[in-house]
Amino acid sequence: MQPTQAAIDLVKASEGLRLSSYQDDAGIWTIGWGHTADVIEGMAITEQQALDFLAADLSVAGNAVSALVKVSLTQSQFDALADFVFNEGEGHLRSSTLLRLLNAGQYQAAAAQFKFWNLAAGQVEPGLVTRRAKEAALFLSTPANVSGGVA
Structure with a gap:
């Protein structure tokens, strides 16, 4: 599966x-649509470069989801988890209650875990509250018992 x-x-x-580098809420240099690898102050890119970064970053996130999730997923569930990993990182998914519940086959309980990932620099970030709600909605948008190909 791919995002x-x-x-x-x-x-x-x-x-x-953002086509010019900036520091996000956690102070991490960022450019494009949330790309952080090798970004430095004063960096500028084109929209095509931003699209290329996004495709590569989502591919990495998708590979992490495929490696960590041991149950079948629908495409919507996979996409929600890929966005989560894109934003939070593979390590946060690996150590999460969300993943533990999901791999135990508890899809609904896993979906309820998205909302707890709403902090930036130790503070509740309204943008993350919104993002996690969208991830949970996408995750729940198809029946959890439909096999999607990740096993």
Whole structure:
């Protein structure tokens, strides 16, 4: 499975496009739609470069989801988790109650865990509250017992 347009749209809506580097709420240098690898102060890119970064970053996130999730997923569930990993990182998914519940087959309980990932620099971030609600909605948008190909 690979992230689809639903994951791309969620990242774009949550991150916004910035063609010049900036520090995010946690002080991390960022550019494009939330790209952080090798970003430095004063960096500038084109929209095409931002699209390329986004595709590569979502591919990495999707690979992490495939490696960590041991139960079947629908495409919507996969896309929601890919957005989560894109934003929070593979390590946070790996150590999360969300993943533990999901791998135990408790899809509804896992979906309820998204809302707890709403902090930036130790403070509740309204943008993350919104993003997590969208991830949970996408995750729940199809029946959890439909096999999607990740096993």
